[in-house]
Amino acid sequence: MVFDNLKDSIKDFAGLGVADKEAVEDLVQDIQRDLIQADVDIQLVKELSEDIKEEALREDIPGQLTRKEHVLNIVYEHLAAILGDEPAIDIEPKRVLLIGLFGAGKTTTAGKLANFYRKRGLTPGLIAADVHRPAAYEQLKQNADKTDVPFYGDPDATDAAAVVEAGMDELDTTDVMIVDSAGRDSMDDELREEITAIENTFRPDETLLVVPADIGQSAREQAETFQEAVGIDGVVVTKLDSSAKGGGALSSCAAAGANIQFIGTGEGLDDLEIYDPESFVEDLLGVPDLESLIEKAQQSIDEETAKDFMQGDFDLQDFYEQMEQMTEMGAMDQIMDMLPFNTSKLPDNVMEMQEEKIGAYRTLMDSMTQEEMEDPKLVDDSRAKRIAQGAGRDKQEVREMIKQYRQAKNMMDKFSGGDMKRGGMKKMMRQFGMG
Numbered sequence: 001m002v003f004d005n006l007k008d009s010i011k012d013f014a015g016l017g018v019a020d021k022e023a024v025e026d027l028v029q030d031i032q033r034d035l036i037q038a039d040v041d042i043q044l045v046k047e048l049s050e051d052i053k054e055e056a057l058r059e060d061i062p063g064q065l066t067r068k069e070h071v072l073n074i075v076y077e078h079l080a081a082i083l084g085d086e087p088a089i090d091i092e093p094k095r096v097l098l099i100g101l102f103g104a105g106k107t108t109t110a111g112k113l114a115n116f117y118r119k120r121g122l123t124p125g126l127i128a129a130d131v132h133r134p135a136a137y138e139q140l141k142q143n144a145d146k147t148d149v150p151f152y153g154d155p156d157a158t159d160a161a162a163v164v165e166a167g168m169d170e171l172d173t174t175d176v177m178i179v180d181s182a183g184r185d186s187m188d189d190e191l192r193e194e195i196t197a198i199e200n201t202f203r204p205d206e207t208l209l210v211v212p213a214d215i216g217q218s219a220r221e222q223a224e225t226f227q228e229a230v231g232i233d234g235v236v237v238t239k240l241d242s243s244a245k246g247g248g249a250l251s252s253c254a255a256a257g258a259n260i261q262f263i264g265t266g267e268g269l270d271d272l273e274i275y276d277p278e279s280f281v282e283d284l285l286g287v288p289d290l291e292s293l294i295e296k297a298q299q300s301i302d303e304e305t306a307k308d309f310m311q312g313d314f315d316l317q318d319f320y321e322q323m324e325q326m327t328e329m330g331a332m333d334q335i336m337d338m339l340p341f342n343t344s345k346l347p348d349n350v351m352e353m354q355e356e357k358i359g360a361y362r363t364l365m366d367s368m369t370q371e372e373m374e375d376p377k378l379v380d381d382s383r384a385k386r387i388a389q390g391a392g393r394d395k396q397e398v399r400e401m402i403k404q405y406r407q408a409k410n411m412m413d414k415f416s417g418g419d420m421k422r423g424g425m426k427k428m429m430r431q432f433g434m435g
Contacts, residue, residue, distance in 0.1 A: 003034070003038055003246070003247055005033075005034040005037060005038075006030075006031065006034035006035065006038065006247075007283075009027065009030035009031065009034055010027070010072070010075065012030075013026075013027045013030075013068075013071070013072075014068065014072065016068070018067075019066070019067040019068035019071055020067075021057060024053065024056045024057055024071055025053065027071065027075075028049045028052055028053045028056075029049075031045075031048075031049055031052065031075070032045055032046075032049045035048070035247060038245065038246065038247030038248060039216035039217055039245035039246075039247055039248030039249075040082070040217075040247045040248055040251045041217055041248070041251065041252070041255070044082060044251060044255070048078050048079075048082060051078055052071075052074055052075055052078055055074045056070065056071040056074050056075075076281050076282070079281045080277050080278050080280075080281045082251050082254065082255075083250050083251060083254055083277035083280060083281065084250070084251075084253065084254030084259065084260055084275075084277050085254075085259060085277070086275075086276050086277060086278065087234060087259055087260065087261040087262075087274065087275055089261060089274055091117070091120045091121075091122065092122075092175075093122065093175040093176060094175075094176055094177075094205040094206060095176075095177045095179075095202055095203065095204045095205050095206070096113065096176065096177065096178045096179070096204060096205070096206045096207075096208060097179045097181065097198065097199065097202055097204035097206070097207045097208070098110055098113075098178065098179065098180055098181060098208050098210055098236075099181050099183075099195055099207060099208070099209055099210070099226060099230065099232070100183055100209055100210035100211060100222075100226075101183045101184060101185065101186065101187070101211075101222065102133075102183035102184055102185055103183070103212065104183060104210040104211055104212050104238060105210055105212060105238035105239060105264060106130075106180050106181065106183060106210045107130065107136055107139045107140050107143070107180050108139075108143070108238070108264070108267070109210050109236050109238060109262075109264060109272070110126055110140060110143065110178050110179075110180040111126070111140065111143025111144070111146065111147060111269050112262075112264065112269050112270075112271065112272035113176075113178050113262075113272065114126055114143070114144065114147050114149045114176075114178055115147045115149075115269040115270065115272070116262075116272055117175070117176045118147055118148075118149055122175040122176050123149070123150075123173070123174045123175045123176070124147075124149050124150075124174060124175065124176040124177075124178060125149060125150040125151065125152070125167075125171035125174035125176070125177050125178065126140055126143065126144045126149060126150070126151045126152070126178050126180065127151075127152050127153065127163065127164055127167035127168075127171065127177060127178065127179045127180065128140045128141070128151070128152070128153030128154075128163065128167075128180055129160045129161075129163050129164050129167075129179050129180055129181045129182070129198055130160070130180055130181060130182040130183075131154075131157050131158055131159065131160050131163060131182065132182045133182065134155075136180065136182070137153045137154075137155045138155075140153060140180050141153060143269065146269060147269060149174075150170075150171050150174055152166065152167035152170040152171055153167070154166070160181065160182065160194050160197065160198055161194075161197040161198050161200070161201045164179055164198050164201050164202050165201050167179070168201075168202065177202075179198065179202055179204070181194070181195060181198055182194065187222075187225045187226065187229060192229050192230065195229075195230050196230060199230060206233045206234065207230065207231060207232050207233050208232065208233065208234050208235065208236050208261065208262075209222065209223060209226050209232045209234070209235045209236070209258065210235075210236045210238060211223070211235060211236070211237055211238070211249060211253070212237075212238050212239045212249070213237050213238065213239045213240045213245060213246035213249045213250075214239055214245050214246075214249075215245070215248075215249060216245035216248030216249055216252070217245075217248040217249075217252045218252070219235075219237070219248065219249040219250075219252040219253050219256075220252035220253065220255055220256040223235060223252070223253050223256040223257075223258035224256050224258075227256070227257075227258065232258060233259075234258070234259050234260065234261035234262075235253050235258045235259065235260045235261065236260075236261060236262045236263070236264065237249050237250060237253065237260055237262075237263045237264065237275070238263075238264035239264060240263045240264060240265050241264075241265045241266045241271070250263075250277075250280075254277075260275040261274070261275060262274060262275055263275050315373060315374045315375070315376070316365065316368075316372075316373045316374075316376045316401075316402075316405055317365065317373045317374075319405045319408060319409075320358070320361055320362065320365060360393060360397060361401050363391045363392070363393060364387055364388070364391045364393055364397060364398055364401055366390075366391065367386070367387045367388075367389075367390030367391040368387055372387075376402050376405055376406070379398065379402055384398040384399060384402075
């Protein structure tokens with residue numbers, strides 16, 4: 001995945017006892033190597049690494065920072081700078097036109113965008129304006145069915161602008177109209193004319209260029225070409241889940257002045273994220289994105305329970321119910337991925353609980369008293385033996401369940417640190433022991 005090597009390099013540096021000159025120089029070399037492997041422009045990498053090294057080795061360290069905090073903060077600031085600005089996503093009625101070359105992932109992105117706005121209370125509608133690729137109509141229709149949103153298309157049509165005009169009449173009660181246009185192998189006169197005709201008919205509020213992450217530095221050329229030809233308001237970078245060249249696409253779009261709005265991180269309709277370069281870099285540094293974490297948790301459980309869970313305020317019954325709900329929603333792995341480094345101390349089966357394990361815990365809990373459920377510290381050896389016998393399970397399973405509960409609670413207690421909102425980088429790094 002994009003920047004995985006860089007993440008490992010920064011993690012190794014953060015785990016060092018002392019951030020001396022040699023360690024800083026090694027980190028800079030690792031950053032150079034990892035960014036080049038991610039297809040970031042070599043000249044940009046050279047300038048970035050020189051700036052990091054120069055600032056990191058200054059004798060005067062600002063404020064009360066340790067040398068390690070100082071270096072990580074410099075890395076954070078410089079990486080965030082080359083990855084562009086945070087977009088402003090307006091959750092309001094609009095018309096969105098998706099453009100891009102063949103194979104960029106426009107049709108899948110159209111379905112993801114519809115799902116994105118539907119989840120935020122708007123009624124989106126999809127218009128299939130790709131009249132050249134036979135499968136485009138059916139694929140978009142399937143996406144509309146999956147997200148339960150209105151759809152318009154004509155599988156026999158040859159005039160894309162006419163399809164858009166009819167679709168606008170058909171979907172005139174929707175809040176967000178999303179047009180999926182056709183692509184070509186390159187920007188040619190035919191594609192330019194077709195997009196211009198659609199644009200004149202549709203009059204979009206936003207024209208989004210869709211580019212795949214695996215095109216690397218070529219993203220800059222595409223962004224500049226489409227900007228010059230028809231104008232773009234933003235970029236969606238797709239296929240970021242598996243592309244080693246994703247860093248090139250992200251930095252190249254930013255260098256071209258093309259504001260990245262969304263990134264596609266998988267094939268599912270939920271695999272679309274608002275692009276946040278600062279959060280992106282915070283993840284590289286091992287600093288959790290608390291807002292994303294809370295949002296992910298709240299998709300699986302109610303708001304109050306989610307906050308209690310993240311603050312470590314839960315008993316054994318809550319622990320079971322939250323694990324069960326998040327596992328059913330497929331959210332557990334994603335939530336754990338957003339936590340800080342010390343989540344590696346958790347056993348794998350905390351993050352990957354299967355139905356069988358959850359069922360065993362339910363059976364054990366049925367043999368526990370209400371007092372024991374509320375305060376698992378009461379479960380000593382004799383009580384564990386009684387609980388196991390009553391459930392027809394092994395006493396070791398009782399101990400395992402209590403141990404996993406305690407580990408999760410201790411981690412969340414340390415994780416919450418009081419305020420659940422993202423703070424400054426310095427505060428966050430100190431909070432998670434990166435000094």
